[in-house]
Amino acid sequence: MPDFFFGRGMERKCGELIREFGGSRVLLHHSGEAFVLPLIESLKGYIEEAGLSWVELGGVVPNPRLSKIYEGIKLGKKEKIDCVLAVGGGSVIDSAKGIAMGCAYDGDVWDFYSQKAVPQKMLVLGVISTFAGTGSESSRASVVTNDETQLKRSADDFDLMRPDFAILNPELTQSIPPFQTASGAADIFSHLCENYFSSTDEIYLSRQLLTAGMKTVLKNAPLAVSEPENYAARSALMMTAPLAVNGIMRLGLIGDWACHLIEHEMSTEWDIPHGAGLAVITPFWMEYVYKRNIKLFARFAVEAFNCEYDFDDPELTAKEGIRKVRAFFRSLGLPSGIREFAGDVSCDTLKKLAGRVPYEVIENRRVIGGTFRLEEKDVYEIYRMAL
Structure with a gap:
């Protein structure tokens, strides 16, 4: 370290x-x-x-x-x-x-x-x-x-x-432009999410640390964007960024990381800030995979956004959490769709990007995602949803 x-x-x-x-x-x-x-x-x-x-x-x-x-x-x-x-x-x-x-x-x-x-x-x-x-x-x-x-x-x-x-x-x-500050905050938040959505058996402390990191970003990113010289807000983001990726917050967890691999092809194709691309992809990835573990996404909504858990229909809670993720990124002035920075995009381009993702062969399948396995057709569909 x-x-x-x-x-x-x-x-x-x-x-x-x-x-x-x-x-x-x-x-x-x-x-x-x-x-x-x-x-x-x-x-x-x-x-x-x-x-x-x-x-x-x-x-x-x-x-x-x-x-x-x-x-x-x-x-x-x-x-x-x-x-x-x-x-x-x-x-x-x-x-x-x-x-x-x-x-x-x-x-x-x-x-x-x-x-x-x-x-x-x-x-x-x-x-x-x-x-x-x-x-x-x-x-x-x-x-x-x-x-x-x-x-x-x-x-x-x-x-x-x-x-x-x-x-x-x-x-x-403090001299970083607001859009870049927002993109950085989205990157930090995505790192925390990638680790939170783990298939590993319950590790209570690690998920609580990740949740604390998310709440730190949710509170301080808007302040850093609107008040560039806010030292406390800048400090909070600067402290959280390295902790989100250096392994301390995710001890015992195996993260997913599909969002990052999907976004890498976007920022290569259109040369956009990595965090801005993650702000687009992350909510659509969530929408695509959440039904595979509704309870985990519902828990995320409660722990990160203080949503009320609907015991009769946890799926409603999960959807509310995803809605709040998208709303948070929008509130920072970040894009919510590929067309906002790329204009018209053909299906052939999306297929090219999906084919370029570095898949692993696991059980005779070419996949990404440590928790929610995605094949090339799944990645293409997420790109299509994100237009």
Whole structure:
């Protein structure tokens, strides 16, 4: 697990922390967006004050590209860097993870994303988070789009990929536009849902932790969107994001994660923020699968949204919970259908996306979903419903 440093001004410790973890020549990796550039200039000074040197690579875009990782690996090997400092949100952090793995590997870093190889070592990796969403500052995964094949794939379940340290200063998220803030909140909420809807036998504490995370997002996301400088709301989201994915909240549970795999193809096709795509897909996924476990969805409605349990007809409670999920995303200004960002979409396009999803073969069936198994025809139907 990374060492976390939370609070105002914590970014000033970056040089000291890099040195403590064994770094001396640092690659500063970021998006290059205007709001982050003053921070980057300050970080250069903190790094130099610690007696370290740096090189810089900006230009990371949402849904990070493999080509940028290749560029970073080439630069890193040329400059003999031994540390990557990611300054940004999930896209920057995932790109930095790829660079940190690739600089310590003689082969093609895509091997890790296509499950052809397992990373054995990587450079020192630090994070200064400027966005609450993916939780990549704490996760053991990196999601990247291959520019040539248009495949969006994840290198995951490698503990080695967790950053060595993560600096979380909620003030650094205050310049994020409202739509991006909302997208990040949707991503956090989806991570919590993916773990909540588990087929694992009852683990009371874990589900209560996940529910607490959901309620934290439900309360604080609207505040962060409407009051960008609300430090308490920003803090709540920034704390919840890494906890939603680092394994602490889901101990004993095996999550579903179909929504994420379904959405990955959408953000690859239309280059939308991942969280915005999840805001569309999650309610439709719920509508498609809830009848397989009505009681679990009814419980979700009660625990997350304080719905009244209808003992005569639990299905009504389950439906009310799904309705509230959709209403919450809409209240944040997020899309509720694919056409809102993609325009007219043909059935052939939806079939292409459904065919591109990375299925597993389980009991002679190509499926996704740890709890509710979905075949390609099911994924296509969810896309169709979501239009």
